[in-house]
Amino acid sequence: xxxxxxxxxxxxxxxxxxxxxxxxxxxxxxxxxxxxxxxxxxxxxxxxxxxxxxxxxxxxxxxxxxxxxxxxxxxxxxxxxxxxxxxxxxxxxxxxxxxxxxxxxxxxxxxxxxxxxxxxxxxxxxxxxxxxxxxxxxxxxxxxxxxxxxxxxxxxxxxxxxxxxxxxxxxxxxxxxxxxxxxxxxxxxxxxxxxxxxxxxxxxxxxxxxxxxxxxxxxxxxxxxxxxxxxxxxxxxxxxxxxxxxxxxxxxxxxxxxxxxxxxxxxxxxxxxxxxxxxxxxxxxxxxxxxxxxxxxxxxxxxxxxxxxxxxxxxxxxxxxxxxxxxxxxxxxxxxxxxxxxxxxxxxxxxxxxxxxxxxxxxxxxxxxxxxxxxxxxxxxxxxxxxxxxxxxxxxxxxxxxxxxxxxxxxxx
Amino acid sequence: xxxxxxxxxxxxxxxxxxxxxxxxxxxxxxxxxxxxxxxxxxxxxxxxxxxxxxxxxxxxxxxxxxxxxxxxxxxxxxxxxxxxxxxxxxxxxxxxxxxxxxxxxxxxxxxxxxxxxxxxxxxxxxxxxxxxxxxxxxxxxxxxxxxxxxxxxxxxxxxxxxxxxxxxxxxxxxxxxxxxxxxxxxxxxxxxxxxxxxxxxxxxxxxxxxxxxxxxxxxxxxxxxxxxxxxxxxxxxxxxxxxxxxxxxxxxxxxxxxxxxxxxxxxxxxxxxxxxxxxxxxxxxxxxxxxxxxxxxxxxxxxxxxxxxxxxxxxxxxxxxxxxxxxxxxxxxxxxxxxxxxxxxxxxxxxxxxxxxxxxxxxxxxxxxxxxxxxxxxxxxxxxxxxxxxxxxxxxxxxxxxxxxxxxxxxxxxxxxxxxxxxxxxx
Numbered sequence: 001x002x003x004x005x006x007x008x009x010x011x012x013x014x015x016x017x018x019x020x021x022x023x024x025x026x027x028x029x030x031x032x033x034x035x036x037x038x039x040x041x042x043x044x045x046x047x048x049x050x051x052x053x054x055x056x057x058x059x060x061x062x063x064x065x066x067x068x069x070x071x072x073x074x075x076x077x078x079x080x081x082x083x084x085x086x087x088x089x090x091x092x093x094x095x096x097x098x099x100x101x102x103x104x105x106x107x108x109x110x111x112x113x114x115x116x117x118x119x120x121x122x123x124x125x126x127x128x129x130x131x132x133x134x135x136x137x138x139x140x141x142x143x144x145x146x147x148x149x150x151x152x153x154x155x156x157x158x159x160x161x162x163x164x165x166x167x168x169x170x171x172x173x174x175x176x177x178x179x180x181x182x183x184x185x186x187x188x189x190x191x192x193x194x195x196x197x198x199x200x201x202x203x204x205x206x207x208x209x210x211x212x213x214x215x216x217x218x219x220x221x222x223x224x225x226x227x228x229x230x231x232x233x234x235x236x237x238x239x240x241x242x243x244x245x246x247x248x249x250x251x252x253x254x255x256x257x258x259x260x261x262x263x264x265x266x267x268x269x270x271x272x273x274x275x276x277x278x279x280x281x282x283x284x285x286x287x288x289x290x291x292x293x294x295x296x297x298x299x300x301x302x303x304x305x306x307x308x309x310x311x312x313x314x315x316x317x318x319x320x321x322x323x324x325x326x327x328x329x330x331x332x333x334x335x336x337x338x339x340x341x342x343x344x345x346x347x348x349x350x351x352x353x354x355x356x357x358x359x360x361x362x363x364x365x366x367x368x369x370x371x372x373x374x375x376x377x378x379x380x381x382x383x384x385x386x387x388x389x390x391x392x393x394x395x396x397x398x399x400x401x402x403x404x405x406x407x408x409x410x411x412x413x
Numbered sequence: 414x415x416x417x418x419x420x421x422x423x424x425x426x427x428x429x430x431x432x433x434x435x436x437x438x439x440x441x442x443x444x445x446x447x448x449x450x451x452x453x454x455x456x457x458x459x460x461x462x463x464x465x466x467x468x469x470x471x472x473x474x475x476x477x478x479x480x481x482x483x484x485x486x487x488x489x490x491x492x493x494x495x496x497x498x499x500x501x502x503x504x505x506x507x508x509x510x511x512x513x514x515x516x517x518x519x520x521x522x523x524x525x526x527x528x529x530x531x532x533x534x535x536x537x538x539x540x541x542x543x544x545x546x547x548x549x550x551x552x553x554x555x556x557x558x559x560x561x562x563x564x565x566x567x568x569x570x571x572x573x574x575x576x577x578x579x580x581x582x583x584x585x586x587x588x589x590x591x592x593x594x595x596x597x598x599x600x601x602x603x604x605x606x607x608x609x610x611x612x613x614x615x616x617x618x619x620x621x622x623x624x625x626x627x628x629x630x631x632x633x634x635x636x637x638x639x640x641x642x643x644x645x646x647x648x649x650x651x652x653x654x655x656x657x658x659x660x661x662x663x664x665x666x667x668x669x670x671x672x673x674x675x676x677x678x679x680x681x682x683x684x685x686x687x688x689x690x691x692x693x694x695x696x697x698x699x700x701x702x703x704x705x706x707x708x709x710x711x712x713x714x715x716x717x718x719x720x721x722x723x724x725x726x727x728x729x730x731x732x733x734x735x736x737x738x739x740x741x742x743x744x745x746x747x748x749x750x751x752x753x754x755x756x757x758x759x760x761x762x763x764x765x766x767x768x769x770x771x772x773x774x775x776x777x778x779x780x781x782x783x784x785x786x787x788x789x790x791x792x793x794x795x796x797x798x799x800x801x802x803x804x805x806x807x808x809x810x811x812x813x814x815x816x817x818x819x820x821x822x823x824x825x826x827x828x829x830x831x832x833x834x835x836x837x838x839x840x
Contacts, residue, residue: 001455023454024784025429061417066703070770073426073777075701092429092777097421105417122715126671130718130738134671136564206415238668240560272485272497282494282550288557308557341502348457348504348523355455355785 001354002377005364006197010209014184017364017373018200019192021357027093027193028357031103032365034188035181036083037160038153038221038299046160049080050124050169051177055087057116060109065102072098080158083298084369086362093194097203104207107187110178117171124166128159136239140306140409147233148247148302148405152224183214188368192361224249224300231405236412241288242309244318245407247302248398250294254370259382260390261294261398264329265303266342267391268292273341275325276305286313286321298370303398315408323401330396333388346383425769426776427814433783433806436793439628441636448793449627450620453786456524458621461794462538466516466609469584469651473601474593479551480605481511484518486547488540493547496537505530513584514728515798516609527624531634538610539638543602552594559591566665566839567738570673573663577835578679578732580654585727614641616797620790653730655679661837672744672840676735676751678833680724683731683799687824689812691724691733694821697763697771698722698754698829699735701778705754706735714750716743728799733828744838758825762818775813 005019040047055078056065069076074091089099132138142157149155160166189208191200227249251257268276269292276290290307309318353359367376397403437449468477485507486493500507505522518537522530562568572588579586617635619627681688692700699706699722706720720737739747763771782788796805 021454026781026784067770068420070703070774070777072423073429073773073780075774075778075781090781092424092426092780094424095421095426095777098423101417101421108417119712119715123711123718126716126738126740127718129670129740134566134666134669134738136561210415240564241557271501273494273501278494278497281554285550285553288554308561310553310557337502341498344504345501346504348506351455351457351523352521355453355457355787357784 001351003354003360003364005373007368007373008201008204010184010205012184012209012211012213014208014211014213015188015368016201016204016208017188017190017368018195018197019190019360019364020195020197021192021360022194024194024357025092026090026357027096027099027191027195028088028090028361029096029099029103030086030088030190030192030361030365031107032188032190032362032369033085033182034186034217034369035085036081037156037158038082039181039217039219040153040156042153042156044165044169044173045156045162046124046158046166047169047173047177048085049158049160050120050166051174052078052080052085053120053124054110054116054174055106057113057120058111059102059106060111062102062105063111065106068098069102074099081295082154082158084366086365088358088362090358096191096193096195100203100207104211107182107184107208108211112171112175114171117169117174121166121169124159125163128163128166132159137243137409139237140243140245140407143233143235144245144247144304144405144407147231147407148249149224151222152299153221154224154297154299154301179214181217184208184211185214185216188365190361190365192364193357221299227403227405230401232408233406234408234410236410238413239409239411240413241311242313242315242411243409244307244309244315244322245409246305246322247405248403250301250303250398252300253296253298255300257394258296260386260394261303262296263339263342263346263383263386264391264395264398265292265294266345267329267334267338268325269305270342270345275329276307276322279325280307280321284321285310286318315410319406319408326395326399330392330399333392336388339386339388339391343383343386347380350380426773426780429776429780431776431780431783431810433792433803434789436790439631441632443636443638443640445615445617445635445638445640447617447619447631447635448790448797449623450618450786450790450793451623452789453620453622456622458522458524458527458619458623459787459790460520460534461618461790462518462534462615463515463618463794463798464517464610464613464615465514466605466613467512467514467584468587469513470609471605473596474587475589475597476601476605477516478511478589479548479597480602480610481509481516482551483543483547483602484509484537484541484610486551487542487544488536489542490540491533491536496533499533500530503530507534524621524624528630531630535634535638538640541606543599543606545599548597548599548602552597555589556591556594559589559594564666566669566671566673569663569665570675570837570839573661573839574675574677574734574835574837577656577661577837578677580652580656583651583653585729612639612641618790618794620786622786650729653679656835659832659835661835663837663839665839669840670741671738672741672838674735674737674739674744674747675837676748676834677732678828678835680731680733680828682727682729683801683805687827688724688731689809690816690820690824691828692809693771693775693813693816694758694824695722695724695733696775697767697821698758701774703770703774705757706751709754710737710739710747710750714743714746716740716747716750720747726795741840744840748836748838752831755825755829755831758829759822762822765818768818768821772813776810779810
């Protein structure tokens with residue numbers, strides 16, 4: 001399915017994309033800022049995400065962000081990743097100007113209130129506890145990142161490396177972060193839904209076009225050196241079952257190998273007929289569940305495998321069994337039918353994702369961030385062009401033992 | 414010069430004319446009712462087959478859920494792997510879901526593959542064989558999953574509160590133990606399948622831009638099965654036996670840093686005249702991000718990442734539930750603040766401004782919720798399963814648009830009294 005859009009540059013340089021869809025009564029305003037946890041100071045991790053919370057604490061001219069939006073029948077939210085921060089509002093299309101007013105004011109400047117910082121520090125600490133401390137295996141992602149990355153800032157989590165980094169955040173840090181990252185030069189604006197392009201453009205110019213452009217942030221992140229030996233970390237924790245995690249370095253989202261890598265993840269761990277599930281859960285009964293996934297990160301990322309062992313399975317037996325499956329992909333060519341299966345799954349997943357106006361709006365912004373919004377419409381072709389030979393060769397290079405980080409997570413009861 | 418202090422003009426969402434897009438009902442020759450929602454611009458379809466085969470029909474704990482799960486575990490001509498491989502080859506998702514009254518099979522697929530997929534969906538319904546080995550894997554894996562979940566305070570809290578509200582023997586209040594999984598056997602699963610699937614009652618919902626031959630397709634694949642239309646399913650009306658004691662503090666994990674909190678009361682089902690009004694009051698109380706609970710307990714005090722209240726989606730009887738996870742040291746303060754917010758709603762009428770905001774928000778989000786065929790089918794399903802008609806949808810909208818502060822205050826005094834609530838912290 002082709003997604004129609006028009007792309008503009010506002011007078012201050014802000015990139016602006018409009019997507020018309022007159023089958024819906026709704027409209028979406030999506031603002032993406034090109035800043036994520038990878039842009040943080042190693043001593044102040046978790047800041048990009050904490051900052052996202054502060055974006056709801058009032059802006060320079062509007063004390064209360066939430067109430068006027070509710071009054072306009074709107075809802076909104078935001079998310080932060082290691083790569084980017086994305087804000088979205090959905091509301092009845094008639095009231096799209098309210099969204100423009102609210103989001104342009106917080107791009108202009110925040111209220112910077114001590115009270116808001118104080119409360120959101122606590123809220124984020126509770127979020128940290130809820131998701132990562134008060135939960136069995138909650139520390140795995142932290143340990144795995146630290147094992148796989150030695151230099152690149154992907155070595156810490158979006159939520160932050162430790163609670164103290166969040167607890168110590170100062171208002172001065174908040175202001176500095178805002179002026180460095182939150183400006184038109186570092187943002188992408190999308191308006192989508194039941195709105196005409198000319199009207200959308202006029203609204204965007206009216207509310208966003210005069211905000212000072214700010215300085216384009218030029219990212220200079222340390223490059224992760226190529227891994228030259230297998231890494232293993234053993235952990236004992238108060239959990240009911242042994243678990244095994246493996247991470248392999250892969251290319252970035254914009255690397256030409258991305259599509260084959262994504263399909264390899266599907267072949268291994270996507271659903272009930274995937275290779276790892278069928279062999280290790282169903283046939284060999286070594287794991288009670290096993291998954292394979294990646295984050296599609298902007299810088300070179302990780303392909304991860306994780307599973308919980310059936311009680312009584314030795315860790316090394318489980319590890320060896322995974323290794324055998326990976327070796328099969330690296331040494332033998334898969335059938336055309338199996339490749340077609342994961343391509344069909346991808347085609348279907350893209351279609352289902354595109355059903356939501358909100359997804360279309362944020363995806364348009366993300367493809368623009370990747371380099372060009374036009375990529376959104378050529379994505380499927382790139383998957384369809386992947387060959388069985390590429391799958392085999394890329395598997396061989398990803399699943400090289402030297403490229404692996406394994407976390408053996410033992411139950412101590 | 415742009416005045417950034419002044420909000421732009423808005424259209425009040427309450428002025429919108431909302432309508433529930435139509436649904437066409439057809440009956441197959443075996444009496445099975447099929448509801449068709451024909452809309453949407455993306456070539457994807459959803460088919461939801463709802464069986465009256467939930468846990469209120471089982472005699473042994475866990476049989477309904479196991480039967481539902483194992484519908485993809487093999488037929489006379491296909492192994493579990495072949496079934497999964499078949500659906501996944503077409504990029505289709507066939508999910509199972511087991512609830513209290515009903516258990517469902519849901520197919521999401523691309524429109525172009527729909528006709529090829531239906532015969533196999535039909536095969537699973539009438540030709541499943543429940544292999545011993547597959548049951549063994551299911552039991553083991555579910556037990557392991559349960560072991561992990563039992564370490565989560567939030568999971569424990571969710572189970573316990575329902576058992577207090579309904580009694581541990583009621584379908585809404587009972588839960589699975591390690592022993593329940595161990596005791597499952599193929600014979601009782603086959604018996605359950607024969608009675609509640611093969612010879613059971615079901616309703617089908619299909620949504621999306623429907624193919625032109627949809628009626629014939631439905632008739633061909635499902636009209637000849639030994640299924641029945643819904644008739645009057647004899648839903649279990651087990652006695653609800655709420656616990657006498659109302660306050661609980663349960664220690665689950667000595668190292669935990671947060672308490673999982675539930676504060677809840679029994680509440681009538683959707684047929685009660687207060688239900689829709691309560692949805693408006695609940696929205697203000699704890700139903701969304703700008704609610705009183707969220708504003709006070711998260712946005713002012715920072716005790717939690719999130720706190721919500723809701724009316725549970727249950728058929729026989731509902732509950733009003735407040736749910737959160739809060740720092741261990743502030744769990745008790747969080748509970749006090751929840752009661753304080755109830756008291757405020759009882760003692761002071763909500764302001765016109767707050768009510769208007771809430772009404773606009775509810776209508777605006779409802780407009781968004783109706784945006785898409787699957788969402789619309791979901792609305793119809795809820796009406797059908799609860800024995801309601803379209804009129805209920807429209808009376809809900811009228812309630813939102815017209816309710817006044819005095820009525821909400823009266824409702825608060827009727828339903829938001831602290832002594833009526835069960836209270837639980839798992840830490």
